[in-house]
Amino acid sequence: MSDTASWAERHAAAAMAWDTTPNPFVVAACRKLRPGRALDLGAGEGANSVWLAGRGWQVTAIDSGTVEVGRIQSHSALLNHPVDAIVGDAVGYRPHPASFDLILLSYLQLPVPPLRLAFQHVVPGLAPGGRILVIAHDASNLDRGWGGPRDPNLLTTPEVVAGLLADLGLVVRRAEVVRREVLTEVGFHVALDHVVEALAPSAG
Helix, strand or coil: CCHHHHHHHHHHHHHCCCCCCCCHHHHHHHCCCCCCEEEEECCCCCHHHHHHHHCCCEEEEEECCHHHHHHHHHHHHHHCCCEEEEECCCCCCCCCCCCEEEEEEECCCCCHHHHHHHHHHHHHHEEEEEEEEEEEEECCHHHHCCCCCCCHHHCECHHHHHHHHHHCCCEEEEEEEEEEEEEECCEEEEEEEEEEEEECCCCC
């Protein structure tokens, strides 16, 4: 077996070891957007990053886990959907000003103070007219939904997230609780998430 074939088989096997399906709310919100430059903050294993890259986005993925970043690199290389995956602190990351058309936070579950700080750091990185998309387990999921964090400090509401973004000068276009079906060994369960979308003011 050649080194090239061996490398391809190893990475193909690795890519099957984790879920590579993008979040359905990311797909619904982004599938009609014109590709540009995207930041996936707290990217995890990169399913959303790789999906965006496959649609023509130039993606930077930030995650604190070296294993997760390695998986993003492997999966994106396997599919030839380049992603610039970087080990970094999602709260402390500061992009260059006006450098991204889309900033995604997907299930980056943080207490409100560090979440506010993360927003303060990344919102200046939005280009004029750029979009921030926040998807998270909702606070109502603790009592009325399935799965997700059990620590109430890690759960918030669309109203709180929308308020944090509006305080930074963004225009909130959507802030709502959504239902997500989760298939388990014993059948379907319903999780309660929230989706918040906000836009940076356009130039001029």
